[in-house]
Amino acid sequence: MPATIIIGSQWGDEGKGKITDLLSADTDLVVRFQGGNNAGHTVIVADKTYKFHLIPSGVIFGKPCLIASGVVLDPAVLLKEIAVLRENALEPKLVIDPHTNIIMPWHQELDAAKEAVLGERKIGTTKKGIGPCYADRVNRTGIRFIDLLEEDLFREKVARNYADSKLLLESVYQQSPRYSEQEIFDQYHEMGASLRSYYGDVGGLVAKALKESKHVIFEGAQGTFLDISYGTYPFVTSSHTISGGVFSNVGIPPMSMDTIGIVKAYTTRVGSGPFPTELTDKLGDKIREIGKEFGTTTGRPRRVGWLDLVMLKYAHRLNGFTQLALTKLDVLSGLDSIKVAVGYRLADKPLQFPLSLKQLEQCEAVYEEFEGFEIDSSLREWDQLPEAAKKYINFISKTLQVPVSMVSVGPARKETIMASSGEQ
Ligand code: GDP
Numbered sequence: 366m367p368a369t370i371i372i373g374s375q376w377g378d379e380g381k382g383k384i385t386d387l388l389s390a391d392t393d394l395v396v397r398f399q400g401g402n403n404a405g406h407t408v409i410v411a412d413k414t415y416k417f418h419l420i421p422s423g424v425i426f427g428k429p430c431l432i433a434s435g436v437v438l439d440p441a442v443l444l445k446e447i448a449v450l451r452e453n454a455l456e457p458k459l460v461i462d463p464h465t466n467i468i469m470p471w472h473q474e475l476d477a478a479k480e481a482v483l484g485e486r487k488i489g490t491t492k493k494g495i496g497p498c499y500a501d502r503v504n505r506t507g508i509r510f511i512d513l514l515e516e517d518l519f520r521e522k523v524a525r526n527y528a529d530s531k532l533l534l535e536s537v538y539q540q541s542p543r544y545s546e547q548e549i550f551d552q553y554h555e556m557g558a559s560l561r562s563y564y565g566d567v568g569g570l571v572a573k574a575l576k577e578s579k580h581v582i583f584e585g586a587q588g589t590f591l592d593i594s595y596g597t598y599p600f601v602t603s604s605h606t607i608s609g610g611v612f613s614n615v616g617i618p619p620m621s622m623d624t625i626g627i628v629k630a631y632t633t634r635v636g637s638g639p640f641p642t643e644l645t646d647k648l649g650d651k652i653r654e655i656g657k658e659f660g661t662t663t664g665r666p667r668r669v670g671w672l673d674l675v676m677l678k679y680a681h682r683l684n685g686f687t688q689l690a691l692t693k694l695d696v697l698s699g700l701d702s703i704k705v706a707v708g709y710r711l712a713d714k715p716l717q718f719p720l721s722l723k724q725l726e727q728c729e730a731v732y733e734e735f736e737g738f739e740i741d742s743s744l745r746e747w748d749q750l751p752e753a754a755k756k757y758i759n760f761i762s763k764t765l766q767v768p769v770s771m772v773s774v775g776p777a778r779k780e781t782i783m784a785s786s787g788e789q
């Protein structure tokens with residue numbers, strides 16, 4: 366297949382960064398197609414840990430990295446990432462699509478103000494301005510990368526947006542804007558100048574690469590259940606995180622692509638919202654500690670729970686996974702037994718993944734229990750895996766009817782088993 370889509374199958378932080386980096390060795394282009402710096406993708410190479418919020422994880426292998434129109438871009442964050450890469454003697458081959466919307470200071474202020482007003486009902490956003498920036502995009506009032514590069518138009522757009530957001534902040538949220546209009550114009554105009562050389566037609570470049578039979582990776586951010594339409598709305602992000610989002614967010618026609626669902630061997634979620642297999646006990650704390658489940662972007666502790674195959678079946682329905690990469694299997698090592706949700710029940714009746722948030726909040730998970738196993742991060746071959754671990758992996762694969770092609774047993778590149786086991 367000419368292209369691979371990498372998708373988080375749960376609520377994000379499945380290890381998309383690690384797998385994208387790994388697969389980038391054999392690709393020609395890596396593209397981010399949605400989300401913004403709410404994402405935090407960790408890539409560990411030798412003794413260096415990189416945390417990418419915007420730059421596609423293919424950058425370490427020196428691959429051209431493209432930011433497509435579906436992304437919302439905070440230029441300050443991007444410039445910082447470029448600086449960190451340069452400190453490490455890496456010069457990113459970056460291209461930014463002109464249609465990409467820019468996150469402005471008022472987006473961050475509105476994001477935080479809205480959350481404060483929601484109180485107990487808050488979404489638990491990253492407060493990076495993602496929702497308000499996408500709202501402006503849909504409202505047709507947003508500022509795009511191309512606008513940042515056209516001085517007169519940019520001045521006019523800043524003036525209009527500044528006035529609107531000031532009114533909203535003052536009248537609804539009783540808050541004053543943190544910066545003046547002039548300060549914002551000056552700062553963003555300068556950042557635009559620093560990013561000017563990265564301007565390029567991302568959709569056109571991807572279409573050309575695909576036509577020339579080059580290989581392209583589309584690196585998803587967030588996860589399926591944070592999708593704006595099909596996730597656990599309103600406890601979701603503001604973009605389409607599912608595989609279908611690639612086409613409209615990059616500007617290429619639909620075509621068949623390999624779609625890898627990244628599945629963490631258990632489930633985590635940051636922020637509010639229902640979580641049927643959540644572990645709120647000591648075992649949950651233990652998995653959080655061992656798995657270092659603290660947000661890459663915000664540092665918040667991630668909520669932890671058992672693997673949920675009801676969710677994953679729905680995720681497969683939405684994304685059409687052709688392969689699965691099972692990550693963080695080592696984190697479950699040493700547990701006496703491991704549970705997996707195989708069904709839900711509500712009022713004593715079985716239930717598929719409910720489309721009603723209320724039902725999802727109220728339903729109970731039905732578990733199948735598996736024997737525990739020991740995983741050593743030095744394992745490299747499928748045959749070296751303990752039988753109990755193989756049974757766990759094969760059960761996931763059989764239930765979803767999708768092969769598990771990779772099993773990750775540690776954060777480093779080499780801590781990966783290319784499974785493609787005959788067993789499945
Ligand atoms: P992403 O947002 O999907 O890219 O995932 P994050 O980077 O936010 O979170 C995944 C975390 O788990 C990172 O700290 C990774 O370094 C780490 N990680 C990835 N795969 C594995 C694995 O197989 N085992 C362990 N122990 N850690 C892993």
Ligand code: IMO
Nearest residue numbers: 377378403404405489490491586587602635636
């Ligand atoms: P990666 O790409 C996990 C969550 C936030 C919050 C909700 C809405 O690293 O997997 P937002 O700031 O997007 O408006 O917040 O979405 N969220 C993530 N959770 N991983 C992410 O990205 C996330 N990006 C957003 O915690 O619940």
Ligand code: MG
Nearest residue numbers: 378405406661
């Ligand atoms: Mg993350």
